[in-house]
Amino acid sequence: MMERRNMPTLRDLASTIRSKNAGVDHITFDIIFKERANFEKVRDAKVLSPSIVAVLLRIPPERVTDFVVFEPANAIKFTIRRERPSGSPGERDVFGSQQYAPLFDVEVP
Amino acid sequence: MTEITILCPTGHLGFTPLEKDSFLAGCELKPDFIIADSGSCDIGPYPLGADGQASPSAWQRHDLEVMLLAARRLGVPMIIGSASDTGTDRGVAQYVALIEEIAAEHGLAPFRMAAIESEITPADLRARLAAGTPVTGLDGRPEADDALLARTDRVVAVMDAEPIASALKQGADVVIAGRASDCALFAAPILNAGMTPATAYYAGKLMECASFCCEPFMGKESIFGRIREDDIRVTAMHPGQCCTPASLASHAMYERRDPFREYVVSGYVDMSECRYEQMGEKTTRASGARFVPSATPMVKLEGAGKVGERRLAVVGMRDPYMIQNIDKAIGWARARLAERFGAPEEAGWQVFYHLYGRDGVMGAMDPTAPTQPHEIGVVVETLCQDGKRGEEICALAARNLFYARLPEVKGTAGAAALMSDEVLIGKPGYEWTLNHVMPVKEAGEMFRTRFVAVDGAARRAA
Numbered sequence: 001m002m003e004r005r006n007m008p009t010l011r012d013l014a015s016t017i018r019s020k021n022a023g024v025d026h027i028t029f030d031i032i033f034k035e036r037a038n039f040e041k042v043r044d045a046k047v048l049s050p051s052i053v054a055v056l057l058r059i060p061p062e063r064v065t066d067f068v069v070f071e072p073a074n075a076i077k078f079t080i081r082r083e084r085p086s087g088s089p090g091e092r093d094v095f096g097s098q099q100y101a102p103l104f105d106v107e108v109p
Numbered sequence: 110m111t112e113i114t115i116l117c118p119t120g121h122l123g124f125t126p127l128e129k130d131s132f133l134a135g136c137e138l139k140p141d142f143i144i145a146d147s148g149s150c151d152i153g154p155y156p157l158g159a160d161g162q163a164s165p166s167a168w169q170r171h172d173l174e175v176m177l178l179a180a181r182r183l184g185v186p187m188i189i190g191s192a193s194d195t196g197t198d199r200g201v202a203q204y205v206a207l208i209e210e211i212a213a214e215h216g217l218a219p220f221r222m223a224a225i226e227s228e229i230t231p232a233d234l235r236a237r238l239a240a241g242t243p244v245t246g247l248d249g250r251p252e253a254d255d256a257l258l259a260r261t262d263r264v265v266a267v268m269d270a271e272p273i274a275s276a277l278k279q280g281a282d283v284v285i286a287g288r289a290s291d292c293a294l295f296a297a298p299i300l301n302a303g304m305t306p307a308t309a310y311y312a313g314k315l316m317e318c319a320s321f322c323c324e325p326f327m328g329k330e331s332i333f334g335r336i337r338e339d340d341i342r343v344t345a346m347h348p349g350q351c352c353t354p355a356s357l358a359s360h361a362m363y364e365r366r367d368p369f370r371e372y373v374v375s376g377y378v379d380m381s382e383c384r385y386e387q388m389g390e391k392t393t394r395a396s397g398a399r400f401v402p403s404a405t406p407m408v409k410l411e412g413a414g415k416v417g418e419r420r421l422a423v424v425g426m427r428d429p430y431m432i433q434n435i436d437k438a439i440g441w442a443r444a445r446l447a448e449r450f451g452a453p454e455e456a457g458w459q460v461f462y463h464l465y466g467r468d469g470v471m472g473a474m475d476p477t478a479p480t481q482p483h484e485i486g487v488v489v490e491t492l493c494q495d496g497k498r499g500e501e502i503c504a505l506a507a508r509n510l511f512y513a514r515l516p517e518v519k520g521t522a523g524a525a526a527l528m529s530d531e532v533l534i535g536k537p538g539y540e541w542t543l544n545h546v547m548p549v550k551e552a553g554e555m556f557r558t559r560f561v562a563v564d565g566a567a568r569r570a571a
Contacts, residue, residue: 090459
């Protein structure tokens with residue numbers, strides 16, 4: 001267990017953290033902030049990047065296909081390629097809607 | 110200045126019933142069009158592959174009835190796309206029949222309905238492939254070949270606004286479209302009004318999920334769009350919802366890889382310079398989209414094919430030693446299955462052990478350090494061409510956990526708890542085989558439109 005520090009996490013700062021299918025071959029993650037200041041804090045702290053989310057989700061970096069800071073929505077968005085198309089045999093999450101939880105604990109200095 | 114108003118009550122007609130109050134409030138504003146999409150790929154490949162539906166007919170009928178009665182009362186066209194979840198010919202025929210039934214039941218005065226089919230046969234696609242048309246994979250998929258098409262049972266082509274706009278020009282009061290880009294349903298009347306594809310498709314993109322583009326989060330509530338060239342105003346119709354720059358912009362990126370581009374047959378909408386401004390409490394104005402036409406129209410193809418019969422069993426574990434050694438127990442069970450049924454890939458079967466309580470939701474992507482849950486739920490999923498053999502494989506895959514031979518099991522009367530000693534029949538397993546694009550001469554060439562004269566009053570009398 002990592003020592004618990006008093007640093008805010010994405011769970012504290014973001015108003016929406018979600019994952020969802022983007023087509024049949026990808027899952028996209030949206031981290032949206034109600035407060036512009038929180039968005040800027042996270043954006044500027046650079047606690048999210050393609051390589052960071054690849055490590056977080058334990059996937060090879062080439063499976064992170066898109067990473068965008070989306071200013072009009074105060075949002076950071078990234079997309080990963082699925083292990084196999086949605087709904088294939090062995091599927092765990094047809095809609096891709098429960099893959100975001102590991103983002104909650106990302107600390108923001 | 111030309112202006113079009115559109116009322117959208119739901120982002121997926123029939124998936125759960127639409128909310129009538131905000132819809133009727135929207136009708137009070139006398140929209141020029143009532144539009145909703147009824148399909149999605151999110152439901153997995155089964156409905157398309159098996160040509161079934163994901164939503165109960167009763168809910169589909171409910172939504173169609175609410176919309177049709179309002180549209181006919183207001184005397185405005187109604188447009189439905191991706192009929193019955195998948196937009197196959199079956200879906201179009203089903204919705205056409207529902208509209209006729211509802212019209213008869215309510216004795217509606219005569220109107221003209223257009224049905225636009227978008228299904229193509231794997232054989233047709235094979236012929237195009239043989240004639241040298243490339244069928245290019247999207248999202249990193251390889252180009253389609255005969256082997257891929259052999260694994261494909263059903264294919265739909267995804268239309269843009271062109272066939273729908275054309276049906277409206279020919280006087281359609283109701284359009285039932287097969288598989289269509291969600292935004293195309295909205296773009297069609299906006300294009301017919303002489304506005305640019307940028308405004309038309311962008312307005313569609315913003316409006317297609319109804320109240321999802323507003324806040325706080327609510328599904329199945331209506332939104333009202335007032336569209337002028339490069340000036341799209343979206344208003345929440347539910348008294349408790351507002352459309353804000355944040356909610357509208359965050360919807361623009363929903364369910365998509367790239368928040369800046371929306372692709373349709375004839376090109377893509379570039380949303381990178383879009384602006385969002387609050388216009389009164391419940392309304393946000395969006396502008397600044399650009400449309401980039403493609404050199405060659407590219408039609409998207411969605412296809413699904415059957416993998417095998419699926420069987421399921423549910424097993425629990427409480428013994429801490431078993432839970433700690435669950436991977437070994439599964440390894441042992443897999444080895445015994447292979448002994449009896451042959452190696453999975455050669456003998457044509459698959460088994461998946463879903464470990465709920467450990468990593469059943471995220472699998473290998475779960476970064477949580479392994480801890481020992483006090484109990485674990487295992488869903489055993491097997492696939493096999495032959496259902497009878499699949500049942501046998503599934504039963505053994507589950508019972509082998511019960512009999513798992515691990516050196517220090519103390520509970521020698523059974524190493525697992527069977528929720529019940531039975532094998533459940535799952536829906537057959539399908540996979541998305543096609544997520545591809547194919548060049549066409551004209552945007553509309555893959556789609557077939559027919560007109561149906563509906564006379565509810567005459568049908569009721571008959």
